[in-house]
Amino acid sequence: MTGILRGGCLCGGTAYELRGERRPVVACHCVQCRKTSGHYVAATQVAADEAVITGDTLTWFRSSDIAERGFCSVCGSNLFWRKFGSDRLSVWAGTIDGPTGLRMESQLYPESAGDYYDLPDVPSIEQATLK
Numbered sequence: 001m002t003g004i005l006r007g008g009c010l011c012g013g014t015a016y017e018l019r020g021e022r023r024p025v026v027a028c029h030c031v032q033c034r035k036t037s038g039h040y041v042a043a044t045q046v047a048a049d050e051a052v053i054t055g056d057t058l059t060w061f062r063s064s065d066i067a068e069r070g071f072c073s074v075c076g077s078n079l080f081w082r083k084f085g086s087d088r089l090s091v092w093a094g095t096i097d098g099p100t101g102l103r104m105e106s107q108l109y110p111e112s113a114g115d116y117y118d119l120p121d122v123p124s125i126e127q128a129t130l131k
């Protein structure tokens with residue numbers, strides 16, 4: 001699916017437009033995603049130069065040695081994840097406005113999932129197979 005997808009945080013302080021190709025959604029049950037989302041993360045991914053981010057509330061938190069997470073410093077919405085030095089940007093699918101045209105097709109770290117929900121019915125993959 002092409003065309004522009006728009007999204008942003010709950011308070012409107014940070015907004016974005018995604019142009020170009022969007023990766024199918026990947027769920028992640030890792031502890032970091034559990035903590036920052038309150039559940040698990042479902043994210044698409046785009047080329048970083050095809051994402052236009054506007055607003056003045058976006059804050060980046062260094063969540064590990066290899067990556068950081070972007071969230072709104074006013075309302076707390078989790079929006080982005082990016083690897084240091086990568087030209088890709090992960091975008092939390094639930095923050096996209098309106099129909100996304102995307103489907104969740106795989107998941108990461110199912111062994112770290114909370115014990116209170118059933119895993120989505122999609123294949124488990126290794127992080128290393130993703131960019």
Ligand SMILES: [Zn+2]
Nearest residue numbers: 009011072075
């Ligand atoms: Zn906000």
Ligand SMILES: [Zn+2]
Nearest residue numbers: 028029030033
């Ligand atoms: Zn994760």
